[in-house]
Amino acid sequence: MKEAADKVMVALDKPDAALALALASELYGTGCWMKVGMELFYAVGPAIVRELKARGFRVFLDLKMHDIPNTVRGGARSITRLGVDMFNVHAAGGAAMMSAAVEGIQEAAAHTTAAPIVIAVTQLTSTSEQVLNEEIGIAGSVEDAVVRYARFARKAGLHGVVASPLEVAAIKSACGSDFITVTPGIRPSGADAGDQIRITTPSDAVRGGTDYLVIGRPITGAPRPAEALENILKEMTEA
Numbered sequence: 001m002k003e004a005a006d007k008v009m010v011a012l013d014k015p016d017a018a019l020a021l022a023l024a025s026e027l028y029g030t031g032c033w034m035k036v037g038m039e040l041f042y043a044v045g046p047a048i049v050r051e052l053k054a055r056g057f058r059v060f061l062d063l064k065m066h067d068i069p070n071t072v073r074g075g076a077r078s079i080t081r082l083g084v085d086m087f088n089v090h091a092a093g094g095a096a097m098m099s100a101a102v103e104g105i106q107e108a109a110a111h112t113t114a115a116p117i118v119i120a121v122t123q124l125t126s127t128s129e130q131v132l133n134e135e136i137g138i139a140g141s142v143e144d145a146v147v148r149y150a151r152f153a154r155k156a157g158l159h160g161v162v163a164s165p166l167e168v169a170a171i172k173s174a175c176g177s178d179f180i181t182v183t184p185g186i187r188p189s190g191a192d193a194g195d196q197i198r199i200t201t202p203s204d205a206v207r208g209g210t211d212y213l214v215i216g217r218p219i220t221g222a223p224r225p226a227e228a229l230e231n232i233l234k235e236m237t238e239a
């Protein structure tokens with residue numbers, strides 16, 4: 001179970017620190033990561049990251065930076081000083097912006113502690129091929145678009161990408177097995193997909209070779225989150 005928990009990042013999508021920390025306490029001891037996203041960070045700020053780190057959690061700060069290179073470089077410096085284990089930027093910001101994130105980490109890490117892992121969001125798991133083609137304006141399949149971004153992310157010096165588990169094999173084949181894949185869009189069978197489009201079950205994600213499974217509502221929205229996590233870890237272990 002410990003091996004499976006090392007791969008799970010629970011999305012703490014909660015509106016305040018009390019609710020987030022209550023959930024974190026309930027899941028403490030499993031060994032899973034905590035993902036702090038926009039809802040929690042915009043409400044509580046860096047204090048929530050410090051608190052989770054003080055409690056011994058590994059933290060993925062999911063703020064999906066997408067701006068001019070100079071701004072992203074500064075953002076990456078601040079995030080590195082905060083001491084997160086992982087953060088993300090949007091690959092759509094381009095290779096120069098992604099390289100700037102890496103430079104920001106290096107600049108700050110020279111003065112502080114360990115450098116975080118930085119990954120690029122390829123195409124959001126809520127995006128369908130139709131939306132990609134007609135609204136975002138990128139022709140072709142989602143997989144091709146994801147792999148193209150992954151190649152640029154790798155070239156820019158990032159450690160990996162965020163994508164659906166459905167694209168992991170193609171990403172690993174294009175960028176190498178050590179290129180990290182972080183995959184939301186996880187739904188145990190029978191769970192409500194909600195706004196997610198490109199989904200798989202936890203066991204299919206594991207069989208597909210993903211490195212990390214990002215899971216929110218199937219755990220955080222369950223009547224007993226610790227039990228929901230345990231069931232998912234069991235499914236992963238058996239996969």
Ligand SMILES: O=C(O)c1cc(=O)[nH]c(=O)n1[C@@H]1O[C@H](COP(=O)(O)O)[C@@H](O)[C@H]1O
Nearest residue numbers: 011037062123124125162184214215216217
């Ligand atoms: O970067 C992310 O974490 C992310 C990228 C993506 O393409 N899709 C995606 O769902 N996420 C995040 O992963 C989590 C998924 O949550 P659930 O859909 O509730 O399991 C949310 O916190 C999203 O913000």
